[in-house]
Amino acid sequence: MSTRAATRLAWSLCLVCVVLLVASLVLLFLSGGATMSTGTWGTANMAFILPVVILAFTLVGTLVSSRLPGNPIGWICLTIGLSFMLAGAADEYNEYALQTRPGFLPGAEYMAWLENWLWVVPVVLIGTFLPLLFPNGRLLSGRWRVMAWLSGAVLISLSISEAFAPGPLAEAPDVTNPLGIEFARDALALVNGVFLLLPLCFVASALSMILRFRRSVGEERQQLKWFASAAALLAITFPFGLVLSSRYFADFVTLTFAGLPVAVGIAILRYRLYDIDRIINRALVYGALSVSLAAVYFGSVVALQYVFRALTGQESQLAVVASTLAIAALFVPLRRRVQGFVDRRFYRNKYDAAKTLEEFGAKLRDATDLDALTGELTGVVRETVQPAHVSLWLAPARDKEDDG
Numbered sequence: 537m538s539t540r541a542a543t544r545l546a547w548s549l550c551l552v553c554v555v556l557l558v559a560s561l562v563l564l565f566l567s568g569g570a571t572m573s574t575g576t577w578g579t580a581n582m583a584f585i586l587p588v589v590i591l592a593f594t595l596v597g598t599l600v601s602s603r604l605p606g607n608p609i610g611w612i613c614l615t616i617g618l619s620f621m622l623a624g625a626a627d628e629y630n631e632y633a634l635q636t637r638p639g640f641l642p643g644a645e646y647m648a649w650l651e652n653w654l655w656v657v658p659v660v661l662i663g664t665f666l667p668l669l670f671p672n673g674r675l676l677s678g679r680w681r682v683m684a685w686l687s688g689a690v691l692i693s694l695s696i697s698e699a700f701a702p703g704p705l706a707e708a709p710d711v712t713n714p715l716g717i718e719f720a721r722d723a724l725a726l727v728n729g730v731f732l733l734l735p736l737c738f739v740a741s742a743l744s745m746i747l748r749f750r751r752s753v754g755e756e757r758q759q760l761k762w763f764a765s766a767a768a769l770l771a772i773t774f775p776f777g778l779v780l781s782s783r784y785f786a787d788f789v790t791l792t793f794a795g796l797p798v799a800v801g802i803a804i805l806r807y808r809l810y811d812i813d814r815i816i817n818r819a820l821v822y823g824a825l826s827v828s829l830a831a832v833y834f835g836s837v838v839a840l841q842y843v844f845r846a847l848t849g850q851e852s853q854l855a856v857v858a859s860t861l862a863i864a865a866l867f868v869p870l871r872r873r874v875q876g877f878v879d880r881r882f883y884r885n886k887y888d889a890a891k892t893l894e895e896f897g898a899k900l901r902d903a904t905d906l907d908a909l910t911g912e913l914t915g916v917v918r919e920t921v922q923p924a925h926v927s928l929w930l931a932p933a934r935d936k937e938d939d940g
Contacts, residue, residue, distance in 0.1 A: 542605030546614060550598040553618050556625040557587055563628035567636045585787055586624060589794045593617030593658075596797035600804050607673040609804060612661050613797050619657040626651040630708060648708035649715055653698035660691040662796065663738040667745040667767065671759040671803055676748050683744070687737045690730050697728035742767075759803035766795035825867075825874050832866065833859050 537545075564583055594617030600610025626647040633644030664687035668675060675684060698706075701724045702716030717724065745767070749760045770792045777789035840855035 537605055539602075539605055543602040546598045546601035546605075546610070549614055549618055550594055553590070553594045553621045556621045557590065560621070560625045560628045561587070563625075563632045567628065567632050582787060582790065585790050586620075589790060590617050590620045590624065592794040592797040593620065596801035599801060604804065607804065609666070609670055609673055609800060612665055612669070613800060616658040616661050617797075619654055619661075623651050623654040623658075626654070627707070630711075634708070634710070645708075645711050645714045648705050648711045649699070649713060652705045652707045652713070653695050656691060656694045656698060660687060660694070660734070660737075662793075663734070664690075664741045666796070666800075667741040667763075670745065670763050670800065671756060676744050676751075680744055683737065683740050686733065687741070690733050690737055693727050693730045694734070697724045697730075700724060701728065742771075755806075762799040762803040763796070766792075766799035769795055821871065821875050824877075825871055828870060828874070829863050829866065833863050836862055 561583075593613050597610050597612070597614030597617055600607060601614055602610075604610060629641065629647040630644055630651060633639075633641035633647070665684070668680065668684055668687070675681060700713070700715055700717045700720065702713055702718045702721050705711050705713055745760065745764065749757065749764060752760055770789075773785075773789045773792050777786050780786075836859040837855050840858060841851050844850070844852040844855060
């Protein structure tokens, strides 16, 4: 496909997604804003958070596909956004046609059918093909073709089993599957068993990304850092979103999905690519600092309240005030200690280089021997920059008469 044709196709699909989003928001408004979330997942804010995720995948996919049509990552992101949007639009249509104004719109059961199985496509693409093919659109090696084919088989099998299984729809229990195949019930149930292979595909795809990261250098390594950071945040928060009862945390988990396409766009389009090291460093420092300060604060409050109860028989607000002042006093020194630990543990090479340059700067202020200084300078360059060869050229000194 030519770049011009790819650009037209990508932006056309993007336009379709935007139109569906507008239609979904209109139906959401007419339905009283009660949907855009499934079951107990998320709060009313989900009606605004989910479109952000959808637009992030769609816009990044459109940009990458139009500029690099040969890289499947852009088309995968675009497909994820469009699939999410189709499922969301079907959900709003189904809600309005079956609950708000029953019988007002035709084909509500088919919209419920579409929503019932379309979730498979973006879930499998996010968990398998994105980590398998990022960033250049090629597998790590030919050995990973088996995993790619297995992931594709899981996607197709799950889609078929969810789409044609007879009986009530999981997403709309009051609706019987209009395209259910009764005589194939047992066969479809057997096909649905491939769902057990989905976690295996996720783990194997993540392993592929880890191996690719270990073998990568230079620009590709920076690209993988962006994607791995976003994927790690999602992988850490998503299980907690399933277990915890906080629906606001579910909103946050949903929002973390948007980090994936953002990271993909930055990495592939190479916008401020090398800032990721600074972002990761700050995230580690301030994350550890926040946890430490929170532990100190709550620990000191509990301890001081215990002391006040023992002395006066009642609690006192002085415990909160004293703990707050202690946190304010600890912030700067604790941040320095955490920063030093993170630099030594995760950025050892850069930390050593900074220390070496700092020591050389101290020596430079007191140096008088040019030969010794030359040797010191070349040694510092070798230690910090690690070039293949080092040579130092000094301009010859000019006589004062020549200056005159």
